């Protein structure tokens with residue numbers, strides 16, 4: 001595991017409030033709020049459906065990494 005990935009894991013764990021290993025809609029909202037981005041529920045759902053490759057409705061660490069790469 002390289003440093004960049006370790007840092008991302010820390011970030012992921014920070015936002016994964018219920019520690020279930022995925023970021024859901026409300027957890028993702030906190031990510032955007034901390035970035036001072038004002039996004040609607042619709043936009044958050046849109047982001048998740050775009051990044052959610054395996055279609056479980058939440059973002060795992062790999063999907064979260066992809067999201068960070070486009071922000």
Ligand SMILES: [Ca+2]
Nearest residue numbers: 016018020022
């Ligand atoms: Ca979670």
Ligand SMILES: [Ca+2]
Nearest residue numbers: 052058059060
């Ligand atoms: Ca997923």
